[in-house]
Amino acid sequence: MANKLNMARIRALQTDALENIESYMDPDTPRALEQFTAKMKAILLASPDMLDSVPEYLPMALYGRVKFTPAAKLQWQQWLSSATAPTWDQFKTSVAFNNADVELVKAIRAHNEAQLIEACAVLFLLEGGKIVAKRRNGSETYNEDPAYNDAEHDDADSDSHHYDSDDYDNDDDSDEEGYDDQYDDIRFNGEKP
Numbered sequence: 324m325a326n327k328l329n330m331a332r333i334r335a336l337q338t339d340a341l342e343n344i345e346s347y348m349d350p351d352t353p354r355a356l357e358q359f360t361a362k363m364k365a366i367l368l369a370s371p372d373m374l375d376s377v378p379e380y381l382p383m384a385l386y387g388r389v390k391f392t393p394a395a396k397l398q399w400q401q402w403l404s405s406a407t408a409p410t411w412d413q414f415k416t417s418v419a420f421n422n423a424d425v426e427l428v429k430a431i432r433a434h435n436e437a438q439l440i441e442a443c444a445v446l447f448l449l450e451g452g453k454i455v456a457k458r459r460n461g462s463e464t465y466n467e468d469p470a471y472n473d474a475e476h477d478d479a480d481s482d483s484h485h486y487d488s489d490d491y492d493n494d495d496d497s498d499e500e501g502y503d504d505q506y507d508d509i510r511f512n513g514e515k516p
């Protein structure tokens with residue numbers, strides 16, 4: 324009997340991984356995601372059991388580094404639509420890992436083969452949506468879901484009673500009690516004075 328994929332868990336992992344990936348996608352720091360995933364891979368290699376508490380880190384660590392052939396994409400679509408987990412023999416021929424990631428993949432498989440398969444299901448789903456770096460000022464956007472309507476969500480943000488555009492333009496805190504101006508000139512990389 325074939326094992327089942329927990330699609331609710333896979334969708335939750337997809338959402339968590341996507342949010343984390345997007346947080347590192349910034350044109351001002353184009354290597355941020357790469358640097359984070361390199362650190363994440365090293366940590367997961369040393370301690371695969373970390374995935375028991377943060378399973379979304381594996382799809383993040385392998386994001387953009389796993390390939391699916393056209394034939395494999397059809398298989399993954401069938402597996403996901405029927406919520407059927409592939410056998411190991413089916414799985415290992417349906418994904419192509421980067422050579423640099425093989426050691427990590429082996430370690431994860433030894434820890435929990437099902438988590439590796441779930442992570443690749445998440446990567447397959449993430450590959451279906453286009454993720455583009457978003458600038459801090461919002462000049463570029465991404466679209467992970469074709470049904471997403473920017474206008475609906477932007478209106479909701481600007482109509483919020485907590486939103487006040489004047490708050491974001493006024494950096495003068497000097498009249499606040501206990502204010503210390505020694506940090507006023509500190510800037511983050513890419514931040515303009």
